[in-house]
Amino acid sequence: MTETTSLPDDRAPLGKRSFTFRCHSGVSCYLVCCHKVELRLLPVDVLRLKNALDLHSARFLDTYARVGAGDHPFFPAVMLNMADIEGFPCPFLDKEGCSVYKDRPSACRTYPLERAVEKTGRRGQMKSHYFLTNHPYCKGHAEDHQLTVRQWERDQHLHEYNLVNDLWAEVDAFFALNPWEGEGQAGPRQQLAFMVCYNIDAFRSYYKQHNLLTEYRIDRQRRRRIENDDVELLKFGFDWLLHVLGDRSTLIPA
Ligand code: SF4
Ligand code: SF4
Numbered sequence: 001m002t003e004t005t006s007l008p009d010d011r012a013p014l015g016k017r018s019f020t021f022r023c024h025s026g027v028s029c030y031l032v033c034c035h036k037v038e039l040r041l042l043p044v045d046v047l048r049l050k051n052a053l054d055l056h057s058a059r060f061l062d063t064y065a066r067v068g069a070g071d072h073p074f075f076p077a078v079m080l081n082m083a084d085i086e087g088f089p090c091p092f093l094d095k096e097g098c099s100v101y102k103d104r105p106s107a108c109r110t111y112p113l114e115r116a117v118e119k120t121g122r123r124g125q126m127k128s129h130y131f132l133t134n135h136p137y138c139k140g141h142a143e144d145h146q147l148t149v150r151q152w153e154r155d156q157h158l159h160e161y162n163l164v165n166d167l168w169a170e171v172d173a174f175f176a177l178n179p180w181e182g183e184g185q186a187g188p189r190q191q192l193a194f195m196v197c198y199n200i201d202a203f204r205s206y207y208k209q210h211n212l213l214t215e216y217r218i219d220r221q222r223r224r225r226i227e228n229d230d231v232e233l234l235k236f237g238f239d240w241l242l243h244v245l246g247d248r249s250t251l252i253p254a
Helices: 043-052 057-064 106-110 149-155 158-175 188-198 200-209 220-228 230-246
Strands: 039-041 065-068 077-080 113-120 125-132
Touching (some): 106 113, 188 200, 188 230
16 A cells, blocks of 8 residues: 555556445455555654544654655655564454544555656646556455546545645655755754654644744634644644745745
8 A cells, every 4th residue: 555656657547537446344355455564654644543543643653653765765754563463464453444444544545546646737736646556365346336536536535635645745855855954864854854744743842832833924814723733733844844944935934
């Protein structure tokens, strides 16, 4: 299960073509795909999961995740640890199925599709491309149920995730330019960026301590959303990183 930001060159995107798939508890492979999986967590995934589990984001990362190689050498990825027991199941798998279904990670809800984004047009809008995976163990493809990408996006509530993941793609593309000013891996700037992207509760303390919201022109409604909603805080964090590290005009000084 992966969500990628670069276009795979060996497969054609689905576009408007439909695909056949249905996953349900009656398939012979039920929950096979929730074992021994290399599952990458994007910033919004960490945020949703830590809230679903009612954990501080630092505690979530310590308990469930590890740092792995990202899409480029200049910023790491966060990977979900499988449980260290027979079969290496996902730690959120229980007898009934996925215990965090409502907040399952982007890759899980997108499967059996993979999503890639590219910047298009003069204004660099993000365009989605979906690719069909076809793992031999997954019998869902043999079910008599046709879907379009649009239906799948709607059924899986992908838009709310994609919105934040597209902003993240922009930030990660910026990190790929190695903006760490020679500090190398895990230098102070990269650690700060990692905190903003993955440790949202620590960033909440940080922005309050440094009065960040008063440093920029932010209207009252957005300020209230940032103060009360982790997703809005994450979006502000992305803007802040692009502004302070990349001198982008994502925020305007007060
Ligand atoms: S049909 Fe595919 S997605 Fe569903 S349980 Fe089986 S392997 Fe997993
Ligand atoms: S988060 Fe849920 S859907 Fe995803 S691998 Fe774990 S148990 Fe399966």
